Amino acid sequence: MASPAGGPALEQTLSEWLKARAETHRHLDGAVTPVDAGWAQRLADLLATEQSWQVQYTELVALGTPEHRFPSSNR
Incomplete structure (x- = not known):
């Protein structure tokens, strides 16, 4: 769905990205060391998705x- 100005609509992508970040924060708040491998993989996937989203x-x-x-x- 396009935005009113004819550009892409980012609301759903942004909403899902923010939801994933909130889930990560909640998990980290209660995490104990070492973190399980499955969760570490999901975090790696989230970070890759976040980087891709930022580029887009x-x-x-x-x-x-x-x-x-x-x-x-300049940084």
Whole structure:
């Protein structure tokens, strides 16, 4: 579903991403060392998804710039 301005709708993706982060925080709050391998895999998958989502979001934001490229970071 597109946004009113004709761009992509990110609400559902953002909602799921925030939900996954909240679940991770809850798990870490009650985790004991060592963390089980299954949970560690789910965290790795979440982090990879988060990185992918950030890249996609950055590319979408860049569509509004003159060269359709997001400026590189100074950090």
